[in-house]
Amino acid sequence: MSINPHIGSSLDEFLVEEGIYEQVHEVAIKRVLAWQIEQGMKEEGLSKSAMAERMGTSRPALDRLLDPNNPAVTLKTLFRAAQCLGKQLHIELR
Numbered sequence: 001m002s003i004n005p006h007i008g009s010s011l012d013e014f015l016v017e018e019g020i021y022e023q024v025h026e027v028a029i030k031r032v033l034a035w036q037i038e039q040g041m042k043e044e045g046l047s048k049s050a051m052a053e054r055m056g057t058s059r060p061a062l063d064r065l066l067d068p069n070n071p072a073v074t075l076k077t078l079f080r081a082a083q084c085l086g087k088q089l090h091i092e093l094r
Contacts, residue, residue, distance in 0.1 A: 031068035033078065038066060040085035054084040 015021040041051050052062040057077070064070050065077055075091070082089040 026071050027069065030071045030073065034066050034068045037081050040087060044085060051084065055080045
């Protein structure tokens with residue numbers, strides 16, 4: 001019987017051991033941000049086209065922002081999206 005070395009460890013520890021912590025964390029953050037923006041749009045009753053217009057961007061650019069699997073997004077775009085929804089973006093280093 002083999003003993004699993006991961007029993008009792010945290011998911012973060014496991015991801016670090018596998019060398020994928022940063023990649024997984026990046027995708028998770030992007031998914032949460034995309035979901036929060038979509039929820040804000042629903043609360044405001046905004047279609048994608050209306051949101052893109054408010055942000056002064058194109059619909060394909062908004063689609064990239066809302067794509068949870070596309071981590072490439074600028075801070076400027078995130079701040080504009082938050083502002084258009086009457087929200088604030090908070091970023092911190094730990």
